Amino acid sequence: MRTPFKQKKILFLAAFLAIVVPIFAISYGHNLAQTLRVLRNELSADYQQIDKNRDRLTEDYEKQRQKMIDVMKQCDELSLMLYSQKQGFTFDVSYALQKVTEKYNEFNQDRGPFDRIVTNLNVEMERHARLLESLRRLPPELDTIVGVPDSLLIHYDSLNPLYFSVAHLELDEEVKAMADSLSIIPFVLDQQGEADREQCIFYAGELLKMYAETKAVVVADSIHYYETFLRLKETYDYAHEYYQVLQNRIFVEGQTPWYTILQRPGRYWRQAMEDAHEKYDSASLSSLFKRGHSEQLTNTGWEYSLQVFIIVLFVIELMVIWLIVSLLLIPAFRYFKPLKEYVEKDQRRFISLLVAILITIIINSQIGGDGLLHIAAKLTNTFLWLLAAILVALFFRLKPKQLKYGVRLYLPTFCMALAVIGFRVVFMPNALMNFIFPPVLVAFFVWQLFACLRNAKKVNRIDRFLGWFSLAVTGAALGVAIAGYIFASLLILVWWYFQLATIHAIYTILKLIVQYREKRMKPRINDYRSRINFITGPGKETLMFGATWFYDLVKDVVLPVMGLLSIPFCLHLALDVFDFEDLYNNIYHHNFVQLVNDSGADTFRLSFHGILILICLFFVFRYINRALHAVWQQIRYAIFMKKNHRTIIRNNEINLSLGNSIISVLVWFTYIVVIVLTLHIPTSSLSLVAGGLSAGIGFALKDTLNNFIYGIQLMSGRLRIGDWIVCDGIRGKVTHIGYQSTEIETIDGAEMSFLNATLFAKNFSNLTRNHGYEFVKITVGVAYGTDIQRVRELLGEALQKLQDKDAFGRDIVDAKRGISITLEDMDDSAVTIAVKQQVLVAERIGYIDCAKEVIYNTLNENGIAIPFPQCDVHLIKEEE
Structure with a gap:
């Protein structure tokens, strides 16, 4: 049982040493003599491969030089091809112009190969020159380095005594005097160290001269390469001007009309x-x-x-x-x-x-x-x-x-x-x-x-x-x-x-x-x-987004975006057939509206490319808005059921208006920000415009702003879609809550809109805000002399069959309060009986109709008269 544990300890120790030992090696390093020996061996290996390095550099240079020659030939060929085209051969001219444009763009993409070679050579030359200077300054310091041109070496003027200040010189003398008094011998290389240094200087100097020779040849050819670029640019400029002439001839001037x-x-x-x-x-x-x-x-x-x-x-x-x-x-x-x-x-x-x-x-x-x-x-x-x-x-x-x-x-x-x-x-x-x-x-x-x-x-x-x-x-x-x-x-x-x-x-x-x-x-x-059995109605269909999100993504985003992008894509392919690619850039990417300020910065720019991208992003943001609404609804339902220990949610029981509105505002505000950035509209200009118009807009749109604020208050929970309200004597169910108005459906099926400020001014009543029940009183008259207790028992028993449940399992009549039958009043023609109960607001109209029918049938079946006012007319006949 201990053997695996010991093996783990050994493996852990080996891994630890494998990590720590190199760290210590790096931290402490070798002494100077060992470093010189290692450097001598490395430089000796590089020097022994100097021929291979020279051949490698020569090979790279020859490849690049051959490429330069090919480019020069192609440039000359393109120049002859372009300048020899006749105006009556449009296909030939467009082909030549396209070839020149492609070659120029290709040249710009691959521009600077000689510069890269020169940069690499400069890095190597500087590295070896600094190495030679460091070797020279090792004590005992050498005056000069033999065999290497002075122009290739690096001189540190900051270490030259001629550039020291008087204070530095006096301090140096004091240090030397203190060292002599203490009999301290300065550090110098031993005989083996000096020999290693001499060999290092020799190898590094030879490598430095090799890089310098290669650089001289490359620099000479880079001049020819730059001259080739200038000739190609001259041809490209001519081609670009010719493109404008050709486009004008094709789309403005045209050719010979057929009737001519x-x-x-x-x-x-x-x-x-x-x-x-x-x-x-x-x-x-x-x-x-x-x-x-x-x-x-x-x-x-x-x-x-x-x-x-x-x-x-x-x-x-x-x-x-x-x-x-x-x-x-x-x-x-x-x-x-x-x-x-x-x-x-x-x-x-x-x-x-x-x-x-x-x-x-x-x-x-x-x-x-x-x-x-x-x-x-x-x-x-x-x-x-x-x-x-x-x-x-x-x-x-x-x-x-x-x-x-x-x-x-x-x-x-x-x-x-x-x-x-x-x-x-x-x-x-x-x-x-x-x-x-x-x-x-x-x-x-x-x-x-x-x-x-x-x-x-x-x-x-x-x-x-x-x-x-x-x-x-x-x-x-x-x-x-x-x-x-x-x-x-x-x-x-x-x-x-x-x-x-x-x-x-x-x-x-x-x-x-x-x-x-x-x-x-x-x-x-x-x-x-x-x-999804915890909710019914439209809310259930909204939650179906979780099952259809991919279908909706393809149908509502991918396909419309593909349709929009296909227009410039097909235009590009069509123009490419006739070698009019530059015309595509002028049509699609060119800013046909571009405004600048006094400093030359863009204040507004508009192109077909920008317009198309913004339209495509509209579909993307619309889908994101819908997806966030579905996620918010799902989270809100889950929190509500967990908090209230419910397994079912009545339709429109949860207010989602405010959350949906916030999501919509954030999503579309982000879209507006994208529009501002795409069109390069400066935010400073928008701030100035907003500041200048804020006062005027505040007075002119006072009522609008009030409706907006009241709309947010309504969405925060005071009103929900599906609530029954009464405002200014009009009863209806809320169907929409907006930032300016609230729409209701009246009991006769008509659609009415109330300004949000009007709802607060009229002190509207939310009938379903409290517990969802509404007090209902139904009155009926019986004849004088009728047994009131018998009427109470008959009506109470008959109305029991109306105590049913709605689609969500709620009692239509509040079972806690029950049905109360009382003597309401004694009128001229009858004794008024009142049937009082708490009824669900949504079931009120149907319940009243059914209850009146039950009351009438019950009284009629039991022989209880329902008196009504009568008028006797007596005709008095006058005697002749």
């Missing part, structure tokens, strides 16, 4: 053919450079004939792969039982098409480089990804019989997007685009119209709407194209294709999450609802 072309079609057709001949049949300098690297200059002539057919080749590739996949899947659908049972015939072509699209995307992704084929493959893959997303959405949402109609409905949009991307891939000249694009767009518009007329009624409502909206977008693009804004029309069409795919994706997610709620969450929700 129709006036002289022959002239514009010849111009289009000339540009096409120059574009696709000649090897001009600009055409050569726009394809990629300079090594392609001698063997790219074949690409000009191929570029016209690239899109056709990719379409043929997809069709061939689709045919092969369909043939391969036929045996699987025929002999594999699960596929045969669950996949219908109309869905099989869909599955084979989706598989073919994925295979095509994988094949096209293998095309690398920076040439025409890579650009075409990249754009084609983008088109195929979106096509696959739309087809998958249709596959999940539509019935098998509706799939073919859904594809036919969107087929014009697919082909139109493919045509637009094809125009981009072949770098079609402007003149040719101006001539052929409007007629092509007319053909797609007519095709889309017939597709909607024939197939819209055979698909779901959302697809019907998207089909007709696609027709509207095509019509808008057609109008813009006819007006001469061809490239704006292209952007509209491509943006809609991207947006259509995102809409399908978002709506499909919504349908799937709804199906998930119905099939998977519904049993869990029912089980959760059955466990």
Whole structure:
């Protein structure tokens, strides 16, 4: 039994020593002689590897130098490519501008590689120089260090006697005299120590000179690197200015309107053919450079004939792969039982098409480089990804019989997007685009119209709407194209294709999450609802948030935010297709409203990016507000039941208004703070505005402020939703408590609002505030001579059947006080009997009606007359 304990003690002691011994070693260290020997060995090892270190530094430098040379070549190539573009080839110009912008941004991200190398070398040089100085000052101190240039060494002027003050010199003389009188010998290195120091100085000096030599070479090349940056920045500045010109030409000036072309079609057709001949049949300098690297200059002539057919080749590739996949899947659908049972015939072509699209995307992704084929493959893959997303959405949402109609409905949009991307891939000249694009767009518009007329009624409502909206977008693009804004029309069409795919994706997610709620969450929700048996009514449904929080998060936050963010996302993708990324930054991130003060600081700025972010945050804060309300309600109910030892809570028994109001104020106040910070609104300005308007607002909104204060007092507990009140002779149940007014539902079903200040001014009565019971007196008259005791017994016995319980188990008539039947008064025609009881306020109206009926039937059945005032009229007939 002791052996394990001893083993634990030994292990603990070993661990303790393993920790403490190094600490002592660090604390006490070695003596100076040992330190010099260790330093000599370390420097000797570094010196023996000086060739390796020099080779390593040289290798790093050569890599960086080669990178610099590549950057210089690319900068020169981009400059030639940019400056050689003609204005009539917008696709080529935008491609060149985008390449220059990308290279400049990439250069800025990787800027300063030589500076980093120089910084590292400076650190090493300073470290070794300080080490040499420390070695030199060891006693006996050396005057100079041989073999190392004086410019590389560090001199501590603070230790030079020439810089000492007279007081310091006198104190130094006194110390030396005192040391001589006491026969104290100053410390000096022994012979072995001096030998170790000499070797350390030699090794450190050689390393220092190696770093200095490397630094000199790197600094020389860093100058060339900086010159390259200046040339690239010059090209970038020109590209940025050209971007502005290009944007103005596309979106403001436009191209030649179609009706102008129709006036002289022959002239514009010849111009289009000339540009096409120059574009696709000649090897001009600009055409050569726009394809990629300079090594392609001698063997790219074949690409000009191929570029016209690239899109056709990719379409043929997809069709061939689709045919092969369909043939391969036929045996699987025929002999594999699960596929045969669950996949219908109309869905099989869909599955084979989706598989073919994925295979095509994988094949096209293998095309690398920076040439025409890579650009075409990249754009084609983008088109195929979106096509696959739309087809998958249709596959999940539509019935098998509706799939073919859904594809036919969107087929014009697919082909139109493919045509637009094809125009981009072949770098079609402007003149040719101006001539052929409007007629092509007319053909797609007519095709889309017939597709909607024939197939819209055979698909779901959302697809019907998207089909007709696609027709509207095509019509808008057609109008813009006819007006001469061809490239704006292209952007509209491509943006809609991207947006259509995102809409399908978002709506499909919504349908799937709804199906998930119905099939998977519904049993869990029912089980959760059955466990919430301590409350009924609307409050119970509010507590269901604990079971549906994830569904609500996706439906109320994620999907709306995705829908909002999809708009700039699709716009960015559309502009990227045409290499207009800089235009996206100008549209989306640029502050179209920006105000500054006298000192130049922002006082207000507004951009589409900021607006969209604030709208997205609205959904987030709304969800947070709802979640906190649910948590507050759950906590409040738990505390109430624990405190009062209750297992059930009556509807509206707990006042949640104040807590909910505080939560709402905090959440939305935080949202307002976020708005102020996002828009860069200075708080000092808000303070000045608030201070200047406070007096005027105080007088003008006096009644409003009073209502607000009284509203807080009502929410603090004086009034609850569901309470019955009487104000100014009007009786009703409270349905809403606001900061300005309180709404009640009267007994006749009408909705009335009272200002909060009016409730206090009229001294309203809260009938349910105390114990929930209200005094009710019902009177009935019996004839004189009736036995009052017998009436009391009959009515008391008959009214017992009305002493029932409400839905929460409370007695409708207060059992403690019971029913009291007394003689109320003796009137002219009858003796008045009063039936007195305490009745639940909420049951008062129904109870009075039932009680009167019971009283009347009881008296009538027992032969007790209920007299009523009568008037006898005697007619006196006068004698003639």
